[in-house]
Amino acid sequence: MEAQAVGSERANCPVERTLEVIGGRWKVLILRELFGGIKRFGQLHRALSGITQKMLTQQLREMESDGIVHREVYLQVPPKVEYSLTPLGESLKPIIQSMHEWGIRHLDRDVKN
């Protein structure tokens, strides 16, 4: 089921539930791409080098069902699917930013190990 760090049960703690939403292996990276605007599947796939199609699809589906990502399908050939953030997804921005700043401030010395 879930790819999360956290198990599949709904956590009782708000912090844990938030972590379930953003804690997936690729989710913060997908969020970062989508903070930059609407992206097609292929764009995300190329931007997140290393992710497989399977994982990208899986993570996007979870984010969609969590209500933070919107999936727009264009019925045409070749297919075109666009992903964007919902308002709920946008509301995560301050959290991601504070995590970004903490990472920069406290972990960057260790990068070159």
Place this chain on the structure above:
Amino acid sequence: MEAQAVGSERANCPVERTLEVIGGRWKVLILRELFGGIKRFGQLHRALSGITQKMLTQQLREMESDGIVHREVYLQVPPKVEYSLTPLGESLKPIIQSMHEWGIRHLDRDVKN
């Protein structure tokens, strides 16, 4: 590292690295306990109902090696080991709090699944 949802490689993105630090299955819960002050191993074990000794030890060791938890061993019988937050661990508090607020504000309607 963790099941941490995140793989064992050091991430290139500060947000991901931060997530590696707090993203473990039980880490935010352990942090919450330790925000309340120094705790013994047994106290943590009882507070986090459901966690196994193995997992508690494992998560604490990772947090220690990430520099956010301090482990103080008292050489006596019976053994006594106390865990506390380092200043780096304390510095995570704003992030955890913003996650807490986001969880309350945006996810609480769903709690009663």
Place this chain on the structure above:
DNA sequence: CGGAATCCAGTTCGATACTG
């Protein structure tokens, strides 16, 4: 009391192949 070691089931993930 606070672990370490072992074993094992379940889950996750990557690679690959196929499709509308």
Place this chain on the structure above:
DNA sequence: CAGTATCGAACTGGATTCCG
């Protein structure tokens, strides 16, 4: 282009046992 299906390998976490 944007997926789905399938198959193993690897990793994870739980239960249990033993130890200083």
